[in-house]
Amino acid sequence: MESIHIYHTNDIHSHLERWPRIHDFLLERKKMHQKKGEDVFLFDIGDFIDRWHPFSEGTKGLGNIDLLNECGFSAVTIGNNEGINLSFEDLNQLYDNAQFDVLVANLYQKGKIHPLWLKPFEIYRTGSGTRMAVIGLTAPFSHLYELLGWQLTDPFLELKEWINLLKENTDIIILLSHLGIKEDERIAEEFPEIDVILGGHTHHVLQEGKLVNNTILCAAGNYGNYVGHVTLQVDQHKKLESKKAILYDVNKLPVTKDEQERTEAFILNGKKRLTQKVISLREPLVSDPLKETKLAxxxxxxxxxxxxxxxxxxxxxxLLGPLTGDVTAYDLLSICPHPINPCKIKLTGQELKDILLISKNVEWPNRQIKGLGFRGTVMGIMIYDQIIFKDDLILVNGSELDLERNYTLALPDMFTFGFFFPDLLQSQHKEYFLPEFLRDILKWKLQKQF
Incomplete structure (x- = not known):
């Protein structure tokens, strides 16, 4: 029997406080398997980069690629944090120094041409000659990719296009899927040829994998809390005889040498790159999630x-903190770390009224939020511009809201995904502004006003 060992990470989101431990663990395991003459592969399933962290923001993700290089990763696929939270130019050069393969079958430049830095799949040969096909897919946020200059195709159609070729020319098929657990389950049902799905995106934890038909689904949660390990046993006829999955709890791994210093170095490195002064304030701008402040x-x-x-x-x-004195790019990142973009939506007066009434929900200010790009803790109170609630009236631009006319409302894009305002999810009148984040808009306004 031939043993093939696969280690996988997903949705690290630049939580580099655990990276020294992951780094040392992976290098130690690689060394152990290679000493036994066993093949070992390392894969990351996307959202490794998240621009809330000063190291990722300061290096535009290039520093994260160095970290993957240092561990000797075999291949990665991209997540939405790489795909739509970087400008076209930054993503297009992100992997220039990568010493691993970038596998994304459903991402193209305009004209349906794969960019030079990626491949739809790669075939790896083990020391015993076993052929292992690895294909990557990323979540189809097609409209947002198009706004940045990319073209994204349906992941299921891409699989249909490639699966027969992979099946005919390889012994094992592995999918790197930044699609989410539900999509992975569907793929396992529709594509029984796939032996292993290494998943991500929905931050699910599969302690010993999940068998759907004959496909094993694997996933390692998020933020570097786990590292996944899949062991494949192949017989002398290149037939896959068994597959087992396990997760290692990174928080229970031995503390590594100089761990705290190494994680602090990431922050200091990024902070040093973000020292450029944005503006000087004569008076501080305070923040409070439960009060209407000048900064908000x-x-x-x-x-x-x-x-x-x-x-x-x-x-x-x-807004997670105040601004005072000389304000730097690092300060803006610290108080507004969210990868959230501006959005403008066209609404009728009645639709706008419905949205505004929902926004007055008294339970929202203290509600804790996770996901949707939000990197803070609580929602906070709603702040309005050119909107006034006066007794039973709503005034827009100083005039009573007219239910029959159309209005345009600007809001953070996290409110358009249906979790807070369900009617906005299906609206066809949304305009997203990319690649600017809210902190970029705040910087623009500060420099304009002060």
Whole structure:
């Protein structure tokens, strides 16, 4: 029997506080398997980069690629944090120095041409000659990719296009899937040829994998809390006889040498790259998620002006701290780390009224939020620009809201995904502004006003 060992990570999201431990663990395991003459592969399933961390922001993700190189990763696929939270130019050169393969079958440049830095799949040969096909797929946020200049195709159609070729020319098929657990289950049902799906995106934890038909689904949660390990046993006829999955709890691994110093070095490295001064403030701008502050009002106004909308709303919880004195790029990242983009949506007066009434939900200010790009803790109160609630009336731009006319509302894109305002999910009148984040809009406004 031939033993093939696969280690996988997913959705690290630049939580580099655990990376020294992961790094040392992976190098130690590689050394152990190679000493036994066993093949070992390392794969990352996307969202390794998240620009909330100063190291990732300061290096535009290039520092993260160095970390993967240092571990000797075999291949990665990209997640939405790499794909739509970097500009076209930054993503297009992100992997210039990568010493591993980037596998994404459903990402193209305009004209349906794969960029030079990626392949739809790669075939790896083990020391015993076993052929292992690895194909990658990323979550189909097609519209957002198109706004940045990319073209994204349906992942299931891509699989249909490639699966027969892979089946005819290889012994094992592995999918790197940044699609989420539900999509992975569907793929296992529709494509029984796939032996292993290494998943991510929905941050699910599969302690010993999950068998769907004859396909084993594997996933290692998020933030570097786990490292996955899949062991494949192949007989002398190149037939896959067994597959087993396990997760290692990174928090229970031995503390590595100089662990704290290494994680602090990531922060210091990024901070040093973000020291450029944005503005000097004569008076501090305080923040409070439960109060209407000058800083929150300023961001809301900046959002409306940037989007050229009639009115705007934000949640005060987007601002995580004050600004004072000489404000640097690092300061803006610290108080507004979210990879959240501006959005403008066209609404009728009645639709706008419904949205505004929902936004007054008294339970929202203290509600804790995870996901949707939000990197804070609580929602905070709603802040409005060019919107006034006066007794039973709603005023927009100083005039009573007209239920029959159309308005444009600027808001953070996290409110358009259906979790807070369900009706906005299906709206066909949304305009997203990429690649700017809210902190970029705040920087623009600060420099303009002060």
């Amino acid at each position: 009002v300023l961001l809301c106004k900046a959002l409306r002006e940037w989007c050229k909308a009639d009115c705007a709303l934000i949640n005060a919880g987007l």
